[in-house]
Amino acid sequence: MRSWRKLLVSVLSIVMISSSVFISTSEYNSVEAATSYSSLKSKINSIMADSRMKNASTSVTVRKASTGEVVYEYYADKAVTPASTMKLLTGAAALETLGENYRFTTTVLSEGKVEKGILKGNLYLRGQGDPTLLKNHLDSFAASLAKNGIKKVNGNLVGDDTWYDKVRLSAGILAEDEPYYYAAPISALTLSPNEDYDAGSVIVTARPSKNGSSTSVTLTPATSVLQVVNNSKTVPKGYKNTLKITRKVGTKKVIISGNAPLGTSGVKEWISVTDPTAYALDVFKKSLAEKGITFSPGSKVVRGKTPENAKALTSRKSMYLKNLMIPFMKLSNNTHAEVLAKEMGKVVHNEGSWKAGLLVMQDYALSIGLDVTKWKFEDASGMSYSNKVTSRELSELLYLVGSEPWYKYYIKSLPIAGSPDRLVGGTLKNRLKAAPAKGNVTAKTGSLNNIKSLAGYAKTKSGETLIFTVLTEKNRSSTIPVIDRIATTIANN
Incomplete structure (x- = not known):
């Protein structure tokens, strides 16, 4: 974080209580539009008359990307659950705090020596948060150990996940979601099944x-x-x-x-899985066996901390954060969001916890001038129904990040409307597939039960870029068709 931001945060944090504080503002239906946007105002107002929007709790803001000037508002200060549009703040905070070239590290270590093919000591697999670790990476670790003459381990296979705390599920995870990938537990040592990187x-x-x-x-x-x-x-x-x-x-x-x-x-x-650390260890032991590396009869698979005198035998660094942003944002990967929160907490406060990570996110919001009293978040992915934000604040975030040196990676990570490539179109691959929205709307989606949102950028027919944020909750029926009409109307302006 830049030095001036640190100073600003230290001053402003004195008057802040915590990241969980949220002060409601009075709701109002305010519409502002410059003369040149009168037609856009009229068209969006007509769309807002749709019964699906009238029956929902809705907040909408449209502003110029060039100046930040607000050209349309509809209950812009209403607090609405953002769902996965919360990732817009998480991604920005991560790029600023960790840097676009940040990488996660996984290391295999031992405090023992190799004698006649036998490693006389424990073998440690130390994770430091990498959500992109795959089976073939563990295979490479095993191959490296075998190449260095290790045929047998007479100690334990130890998983070191102490980089993060022991809390595995973020607040707000429902029991009905817990068995599935999008609500997987978070550990500093985890494994993904394929290159979508759904860790755990x-x-x-x-x-x-x-x-x-x-x-x-x-x-x-x-x-x-x-x-x-x-x-x-x-x-x-x-x-x-x-x-x-x-x-x-x-x-x-x-x-x-x-x-x-x-x-x-x-x-x-x-x-x-219920235990990501045990999962990574189980698969790693299979990789070792496939390379002919065995364990003594008394060896165990356990969890523990790597001793300071242990030496690295082999290691791997993940892709750069600027590249990880693609599967994270395009595919709206929840585990990536929560890992990034804990990683920010670890890097800034030496505490790999949600409490520390969410504090970093709040401090980042403060540092760029956002009103954090109008944000409430208890996770980084948007899974919690208790998260709240206003469309005005979310659109302000999208305006402010435009001047950041890492913005090109940020905007590239957002789904592009109607693009058939899933790592380009992402969650908008099958939406807004016709002109003028197709290819001209770049935005983050959000979806929970009875909650739908879309926030991002739309290039208009005149070549101007407008920022729009549409947040809806308490939907009796899906508001996605109406939200897409708004995005199309903006692109058609």
Whole structure:
């Protein structure tokens, strides 16, 4: 964080209580528009008359990206749950605090010596938050150890996740969400199943096998930290596919139920693990075995802290943060958001916790001039229904980041309307697919039950860029079609 920002934060923080403080402002329906925007004002007001918007709790702000001038407001100071548009603040704070070239590190260490192919000591796998660690990276670790002559370990395999605290789930995670990837527990030592980098999850696939038999189940990567309970059945072609995969809350039991008709591809689900550290260790031990590295009969797989005298045997650094921003924001990856919060807390306050990380986010908001009394957040991903922000403040954030040196990475990370490439279009891949919105709206989506939001930038027909934030909650029916009409109207201005 720049020195002037540190000074500003230290002064302003004296009068702040905590990141969880939120002071409500009186609601009002205010519409402001310069003469040149009178047509846009009229069109958006017509859209706001839609029953889906009238029945929802809505906050809208439109402003110029060049000057920050507000050209349209509708209950702009109303506090609304932002859902994943909260990631706009998380991403900005991370780029500023950690830097666009920040990388996460994972290291294999030991305090023992190698004699005649035997490592006489413990083998430590130390994680420092990398959400992009894959099975093939663990394979590379194992290959490096084998190349250095290690054939056997007579100590324990130890997972060191002490870089972060022991709190695994962010506030506001519902029991119904806990079995799935988007609510995976957070650990400094974790593993992702593929290059979407949904850390802390396993891809569970159930496919039809032989008529009358259970489905064929595979886990990617293969791991024993989940226990499969297969109650499904393969049925003749033409039957309805009723396959379902879930995990029993609070347990390791993955329940597979329903019918899988022959000739179908079955079902695939990203299931969260209950213990990311144990998951990484389990897969790493398999990687070691595949390279011929064994353990003594008395060796155990445990969790612990790496001793100071341990020496690094091999290590890996993640991609740069500027590159991680793509899967994080395009795919709205919740675990990335929460990892970044804890990482910011660790780097700034030497505490890898949500409390410390959210404080960093608040301080960043203060430093750029946002009114943090109009923000409430108890997580970094937007999963909590208790998060609140106004459309005015969210649009102000989008204006202020435009002058940041890392802004080019920030804007590049946002989904682009209608783009068929999922790492370009992201969560807007299948929305706003027609002109003038297609390719001209770049924005972050947000979605929870009865909550929909969209916040970002729209290039108008005249070539001007407008910032828009549309937040809706308490929806009786989805407001996405109406929100998309607003974005299209702005792009058509």
